[in-house]
Amino acid sequence: MLEIQIRPTVANDLSRLMGIDHSISSEAVWQLELRREAGQVTAAFREVRLPRSISVAYPHNPFALADDWARKSMMYTALAGQEPVGYIGLLERGTASVVYATDLAVNAAHRRQGVAATLLEAAQAWAEGRSHRRIILEMQSKNLAGIRLAQKFGYEFCGYNDHYYLNQDVALFFGKALK
Numbered sequence: 001m002l003e004i005q006i007r008p009t010v011a012n013d014l015s016r017l018m019g020i021d022h023s024i025s026s027e028a029v030w031q032l033e034l035r036r037e038a039g040q041v042t043a044a045f046r047e048v049r050l051p052r053s054i055s056v057a058y059p060h061n062p063f064a065l066a067d068d069w070a071r072k073s074m075m076y077t078a079l080a081g082q083e084p085v086g087y088i089g090l091l092e093r094g095t096a097s098v099v100y101a102t103d104l105a106v107n108a109a110h111r112r113q114g115v116a117a118t119l120l121e122a123a124q125a126w127a128e129g130r131s132h133r134r135i136i137l138e139m140q141s142k143n144l145a146g147i148r149l150a151q152k153f154g155y156e157f158c159g160y161n162d163h164y165y166l167n168q169d170v171a172l173f174f175g176k177a178l179k
Contacts, residue, residue: 002080002113006122009075009087014066016084017077020107022058026050030141032162032170043160045141045172056142059165060103073099076122078106078115085110088119090126098134099127104146116149124153128178135178141170150174 009017028049035042060068068089069075078086086106090099101123106115120137127135137155139146155174164171 002110002115004085004113004115004118005079006076006118007079009069009077011066011069013077013084013087014069017087017105018062018065020062020085020105022062022105023108024056024058024143024145025053026056026142026144027053028144030144030147030170030172032141032160045157045160047144054142056140057167058105059140059167059169059171061166062105068103072102074123074126075103076119076126078110078119080110080115086115086119088123090123092130092132096134097132098136099123099130099132101135101137104137104139111145117153120149120153124176124178133178134175136173136175139172139174140165141172143172147172147174 028047030045031048033044033046072089073092074090076088077084087103088101089103091102092099104116104119124135136158137150155176157172158175159173161171
C-alpha cells in the first residue's frame with residue numbers, strides 16, 4: 001500500500017493539482033428513470049453495465065481550482081512523497097450542520113491505492129471536529145468508482161439533481177451521519 005500523507009492544501013499545491021488527470025473510466029452508470037403519472041412522479045436509478053468502458057470527463061473545471069480553493073471551507077491534499085496526487089474539497093453550507101464534499105480527485109497513476117479513502121477519512125474527521133452532523137458526497141452518475149467508494153464507507157444514496165453540472169450530467173448525492 002502506498003504511503004500517503006494528508007495536509008491542508010496550500011497555494012503551491014494548486015498548479016500540480018490542476019495538472020492531474022481528473023477523468024475517470026467507467027464500466028457502468030446509474031441510469032435515471034423518471035415516470036410521470038397522474039399527480040405522481042417516480043424516480044428510480046438502476047446500475048446499467050456498458051458494452052465497453054467509457055472515459056468520463058471531470059464535471060468541474062480543474063483550471064478554476066485556484067478560485068474554488070479560496071471559496072472552500074477546507075481542502076486537503078494527498079501527498080505521495082513530496083508530490084500532490086489528489087485532493088478533496090469541502091464546503092460547509094447553511095445552518096443545517098452539513099458538509100459537502102464537492103471534489104474528490106486522485107491522479108490516475110495513484111488510483112486504487114487508498115488515496116481517495118484516506119482523503120475521505122480526513123474529510124470526515126475534519127467535519128466531526130467541527131461538530132457537523134452530516135457529510136454529503138457529490139458525484140456524477142457515471143462515476144462507478146466514486147459510487148462504490150461511498151457505499152464502502154457507509155454512505156447512502158440521498159438524492160440527485162438532473163442537469164446539475166455544466167455538461168448537463170446528473171449529480172448523485174450520498175450522505176452519512178457523523179458521530
